[in-house]
Amino acid sequence: MDYVTPTTAMEASKALAQDGAFALAGGTDLLVKLKTKFVSPSVIVDIKQVPKIMSIENSTDGWWIGAAVPCAEISEHESLRQDWPGLVESLSLIGSTQIQGRATLGGNLCNASPAADSVPALIAAYGTCIISGQSGDREEPIENIVTSPGVTVLEKGEFILGFKLPKPESGTGDAYLRLIPRSEMDIAIVGAGTSVSVDKDKKITSIRVALGAIAPTQIILDGLEDLFIGKEPNENSINKLISIAESACRPIKDKRGTVEYRTKIAGVLAKRTLTIAYKRAINH
Amino acid sequence: MNDMTQTNLERALKIVGSRPARPDGVDKVTGRALFGADKSLPNMLVGRVLRSPYAHAKIISIDTSKAEKLEGVKAIITSADFEDFPSEFVPNGEMVVNMKDITRNVMAREKVLYVGHTLAAVAATDEDVAEKALALIDVKYDVLPHVLEVEDAEKSDAPLLHDDMITIGVEPMPTSASNVAKRVEFGLGDVEKGFSEADLIVEREFTTQQVHQGYIEPHACLASVSEDGQAELWCTTQGPFVVRNFCSKLLGFNAAQIRVTASEIGGGFGGKTVVYLEPLALALSRKSCRPVKMEMNRAEVFTSSGPTSGAKIWVKIGVKNNGKITAGDCVLKYQAGAFQGAPVGPGAMCAFAPYDLKNVRAVGFDIVVNRPKVAAYRAPGGPISEYGVESVIDEIAMKIGMDPIDLRLKNAAKEGTVAPYGPKLGPIGMIETLEAAKSHPHYSAPLGANQARGVASGFWFNIGGETSSSITINEDGTVGLTLGTPDIGGSRASMAMMASEELGVPMELIKPIIGDTNSLGFNFLTGGSRATFSTGTTVVESTREAIEELKKRAALLWEVSLDQVEWVDGHARLISGNEPKTMSLAQIAKQAGKTGGPIMANCSMNVTGAGPSLGTHIVDVEVDEETGQVSIVRYTAIQDAGKAIHPAYVEGQMQGGAVQGIGWALNEEYIYNDKGELENTGFLDYRIPVCSDVPMIDTVIVEVPNPNHPYGVRGVGETPIIPPLAAISNAVSRATNKRFDELPLSPPKVLAKLMHG
Amino acid sequence: MPKTHISTQINGDSYEFLCNTQQTLLDVLRQELDLKGSKEGCATGDCGACSVMMDDRLVCACLVLGAEADGKKIETVEGLSSGSSLDPLQQKFIDLAALQCGICTPGVLVAARALLEKNKSPSEEEVRFWLAGNLCRCTGYDKIVRAVLEVAAEARNA
Structure with missing residues (x-):
């Protein structure tokens, strides 16, 4: 098994185009798979020296978060936390302090787990990612990346360079919650990311709710616009949100939760994240 | 011993009851302390284990020939390298073990009985080679249906784990084999009569799941057997003497041939009281004549060590409206894992033991299933049975509108209560x-x-049990303690404190160590909450013997009779005479050569009275x-x-x-x-x-x-x-x-x- | 298989070593450099017994490749004390009996030191969440949390 440290995106793409090549960013998933012999790479491509992949930038266009920036560093970014608190909370939940010191958004997305904490929050924040490959860069919405558990749209030689988030317009709030059995260190049984924007009358102008761990990939709830746009949330619309969330679930039963449990919790977390996001939006 | 106790309790204690620094504290906070996996030897090989992928299967054949030819492979062992034994039960702490089963658990013989069951082990020049060799071992299986839960295992058509297992403790003795290894019963009085006197009866069934001790340090050991059959074993264990005895039996060594040294132990909770890797490493080392190190990874710890039972239990309690319990009854069905020996006996004994009951019964069943063989886990069996009883007590308290502590007080066991398992x-x-x-x-x-x-x-x-420790008085007045029970949670500190209290010398001058199996008589393991009780008893006894010797030496130096010397605050003191005359421990120790040679004492006993x-x-x-x-x-x-x-x-x-x-x-x-x-x-x-x-x-x-x-x-x-x-x-x-x-x-x-x- | 040549700094000293790609930083520390204070409890980042600092970030050494340590600054439990003087956390853990078996202690100490460098006055809740990745099966965490809070308080009052 070789180990290479390319210093340009092109070199990285070429290295990753080799048979059996695996990208290494924070390594919190890859090293576990190596240890348990789940994968046997021919070459490990450490992409952390590629330009821009380790940087966080705030411009008038919005936010850039390099794909290999450790979560601990992202959480320390105060102005990002002010703009997208739900997203920062989501990535602060991944693993322990130690895991945070290494884990990355790029890895969390490309590991393609339905339970990835940052992904529903990134989707709710209308995030996109820049995919680098031998033929250049392309931009894709986050929700288009994962196609099934463990599988992404990335082609041979491609890797995620970083993430773009819009600068939130005033009156925007987001939130992420997950359900785990303990207080820390677990994989989400259900995760929910929600963002809403409101006008000066506190009426909702946009809403997005993304759920994780309740289907093979993260899903965006449909049909929320009619319920919420132009209105304040009320008991009736929130109850409908709960049933939309529940009926969108296509979960599996596994060691972490039953179908019934996941379905029920999806509704609870959709409701709770909307409540938090709405409160943040009217105070933003 | 009662008299001595009186003396102690009346005396103001200086050290016992205080909170001094533990002797091994600095080693533990600096990373210097050596645990099971922290030791290496020159020319060392790595040992790895082939484990069963099936929950239940007959082993048709194991072919190691390809693996043996791999470069870097130095030894391969299978069950053929281990002695077989007839069925015989021997106590091991609160648990009972059977050598016939232990040899089969250490290395599967006729069948594999759980996923993770050991089939073979390899020693090779490095981990990669060892892993490759494991992949080259060809095992042919006849896969059998398996059973995981007690309620399935006790059915008459359940897959049988052991086709010669006849339930013990049932009259008349069953004529056919089953997965129920034994039935136990404890009790007092007449349960039915007790229930007939009750104003309220609550009964309920409970389920608990199998759980693991979860010590953070995986099992690890390092064995070195020389060409003449002398063996050194370094391992993380709660009982080096127990390990020595198991390993010598399993491998046909005599006890003196194996010296076991316990490493610092990274948690045990009962799980490090039996052997897993140790006999494998010894066998591989004996075969290769090179040191062999073995470590379990975390997954192996979960699949292949000894968690405790999951269980199904039923509890029924009758009570008067005033809260007085008239009868208690329970049936406990515990998973044993692949071999019998669930802690259902102790579970049944202590189920109702907090209470003074006249009519009580606890029946337990030890049931084998295709899971790893259970080992002790902190109060083995107790948490399960008492969970059921304490839940029903609470339900009764709510139903009769009584405070749950008052209800317990009304029925509490006290001095003189006859316990449900017999003794007063x-x-x-x-x-x-x-x-x-x-x-x-x-x-x-x-x-x-x-x-x-x-x-x-x-x-x-x-519990108490066999214990041996020694004390040496060094010529500069410092003190060595050699103990035979590994220190998991600060016992070196408590032993040094008791010696310090007795001797009247500062604890800092006392150095306690855990001796190897050649330095002391047999010590039963650290378990059953026995270390401070049992080893502490021997430390106090041997310290008192050392004090007697110190007084003798002082009497010699003063040329007085022994009865003229007493021991006070680290000094011999002459009782008679007008002016007080004293001699410190250090002064006596310095002259030990002149007064009869080195001063040391030991105490070896089977400690009772826990x-x-x-x-x-x-x-x-x-x-x-x-x-x-x-x-x-x-x-x-x-x-x-x-x-x-x-x-x-x-x-x-x-x-x-x-x-x-x-x-x-x-x-x-x-x-x-x-x-x-x-x-x-x-x-x-x-x-x-x-x-x-x-x-x-x-x-x-x-x-x-x-x-x-x-x-x-x-x-x-x-x-x-x-x-x-x-x-x-x-x-x-x-x-x-x-x-x-x-x-x-x-x-x-x-x-x-x-x-x- | 070619080995990678790595130069790194560990506890202030320069080290060079050769490692295979699959060797983790923990493997290298323990097997190649004989720094056995970092413990392996799981090798999958779940227990924290191998906690070390890499370029001032708390990480699990089992989730870092040895090759990634090139040019980095690593700090392990062996670097906490200086000369014969213990870090105040080390001393407090002894004084308050914040360890029993001691296998998790090196990782807990490295993690707690990292917290106190970042946050001089952590709340109990902050200590508990910061240390959530350091499993301890003996103590129930009570005395560990008290020790960290006391050291923080004493440092503030010093």
């Missing part, structure tokens, strides 16, 4: 812990929304009724320690036991798929409590001295894991108005109960 109890602290609980501010503190309070008590016997330890815990929980999540808001553990030698480490046992119990109650469980494979073989999904899961664990140490120990020690390690299971279940039941009867109380299970009843 000596002084015990059930009433004292209940009263301490009732008067604790926690018990009357206000509760928040969605919160409720639960209480439960726990009883554990504690005192049961009672505990009562109070817990406040908060239940999120939308998600089923239970959080522990406040926790108080109260326990009778007899006497706390080092109160900080007694508190530590209570806190650690309570949090292990919290884990058992809330989230820990072995999860199997339908192929009999364990699905949660890591700490990610085998969810032991993390730091943010728990609050501070408040403690109250009650001291009702055990008359059979020089300082009154009972042993404290095991009792604190018992009450949390029921205390938490009771609190959740009170918070939700639903009676919970299944562990763990994980969010999916709690919510399902709230939704469906």
Whole structure:
């Protein structure tokens, strides 16, 4: 098994185009798979020296978060936390302090787990990612990346360079919650990311709710616009949100939760994240 | 011994009861302490294990020829390298073991009986080669149906794990084999009569899941057998002498050929009381004539060491309206794992032991299933049976409208109570812990929304057993202690404290070490809460013998008779004469050469008279009724320690036991798929409590001295894991108005109960 | 298989070593450099017994490749004390009996030191969540949390 440290995106793409090549960013998933012999790479491509992949930038266009920036560093970014608190909370939940010191958004997305904490929050924040490959860069919405558990749209030689988030317009709030059995260190049984924007009358102008761990990939709830746009949330619309969330679930039963449990919790977390996001939006 | 106890209790204690630094503290905080995996030897090989992928299969053949030819492979072993034994049970702590089963558990013989069962082991020049060799071993199996749960295993058409297993303890003796290894029964009086006198009877069935001790240090050892058959074994164990005896039997060594040195031990809780890797490493080393190091990875620890039983239990209690219990009855069905030996005996013995009952019965069944063979886990068997009983007691308290502590006080066992398992109890602290609980501010503190309070008590016997230790007085007046029970939680400190108290010399001048198996007589293991009690007894005895010798030497130097010398505060003192004359320990030691040579003493005995330890815990929980999540808001553990030698480490046992119990109650469980494979073989999904899961664990140490120990020690390690299971279940039941009867109380299970009843 | 040549700084000293790609930083520390204070409890990042600092970030050494340590600054439990003087956390853990078996202690100490460098006055809740990745099966965490809080308080009052 070789180990290479390319210093340009092109070199990285070429290295990753080799048979059996695996990208290494924070390594919190890859090293576990190596240890348990789940994968046997021919070459490990450490992409952390590629330009821009380790940087966080705030411009008038919005936010850039390099794909290999450790979560601990992202959480320390105060102005990002002010703009997208739900997203920062989501990535602060991944693993322990130690895991945070290494884990990355790029890895969390490309590991393609339905339970990835940052992904529903990134989707709710209308995030996109820049995919680098031998033929250049392309931009894709986050929700288009994962196609099934463990599988992404990335082609041979491609890797995620970083993430773009819009600068939130005033009156925007987001939130992420997950359900785990303990207080820390677990994989989400259900995760929910929600963002809403409101006008000066506190009426909702946009809403997005993304759920994780309740289907093979993260899903965006449909049909929320009619319920919420132009209105304040009320008991009736929130109850409908709960049933939309529940009926969108296509979960599996596994060691972490039953179908019934996941379905029920999806509704609870959709409701709770909307409540938090709405409160943040009217105070933003 | 009673007289000496009196002397001690009347004397003001200077060291015992204080909180000095532990002798191994600096080594442990600097990373210097050497644990099982931390030692290496020149020319060392790496040993790895081939494990069964099947839950139940006949082994048709094992062909190691290809693996043997791989470059770098130095030895391969299978069951052919181990002795076979007839069925014979020998006690091992609170557990019983059978050499016929141990040899089969260490290395599968006719069948594999669980996923992870050892089939072969390889020693090679490095880990990669060893792993490749394992892949080249060709095993042919005849896969058999498997069974995982006791209620399936006891059915007449269940797959049989052992086709010669006839249930013991049933009259008449069954004529056909089954998975039920034995039936045990304990009790007093007439249970049916007792129930007929009751105003209220509550009965309920409970389920608990298999859980693991979860020590953070995986099993590890390093064996070196020389060409002449002399063996050195370094390993992480609760009992190096027990390891020596198991290994010598399994491999045909004599005891003197194997010297076992216990490493520092990274947690055991009962799980490091039997052998897994040790005989394999010795056999591989004997075959290769090179040192062999073996370590389990975390998944192997979960699949292939010895967790404790999951169980199905039934409890029935009858009570008068005034709270007086008229009868208690229970049936306990415990998983043994692949070989018999579930801790159902002790479970049945202590189920009702906190109470003074005239009519009581506990029946237990030891049932084999295709899971790893259970080992001891902190109060083996006790948490399960007492969870059921303490839950029913709480339900009764609610139904008759009585405070749950008052109900327990009304029925509490006390000195003179005949225990359900036979003996008349000596002084015990059930009433004292209940009263301490009732008067604790926690018990009357206000509760928040969605919160409720639960209480439960726990009883554990504690044990003594064979013990040997020695003391040497060095010529500069310092002291060496050699102990035979590995120090898991600060016992070197408590032993040095007791020696210091007796001798009257500062603890810093006393150096306690854990000796190897050649340095002392046989020591039973650190377990059964016995180390401070048993080793402490021998330390006090040998120290007193050393003091007698020191007095003799002083008498010689003063040329007086021995009865003219007494020992006070680290000095010999001449009793007669007008002016006080004293000689320090150091002064006597310096002249030891002139007065008869080195001064040392040892004490080897089979220590008896362990005192049961009672505990009562109070817990406040908060239940999120939308998600089923239970959080522990406040926790108080109260326990009778007899006497706390080092109160900080007694508190530590209570806190650690309570949090292990919290884990058992809330989230820990072995999860199997339908192929009999364990699905949660890591700490990610085998969810032991993390730091943010728990609050501070408040403690109250009650001291009702055990008359059979020089300082009154009972042993404290095991009792604190018992009450949390029921205390938490009771609190959740009170918070939700639903009676919970299944562990763990994980969010999916709690919510399902709230939704469906 | 070619080995990678790595130069790194560990506890202030320069080290060079050769490692295979699959060797983790923990493997290298323990097997190649004989720094056995970092413990392996799981090798999958779930227990924290191998906690070390890499370029001032708390990480699990089992989730870092040895090759990634090139040019980095690593700090392990062996670097906590200086000369014969213990770090205040080390001393407090002894004084308050914040360890029983001691296998988790090196990782807990490294993690707690990292917290106190970042946050001079952590709340109990902050200590508990910061240390959530350091499993301890003996103590129930009570005395560990108290020790960290006391050291923080004493440092503030010093």
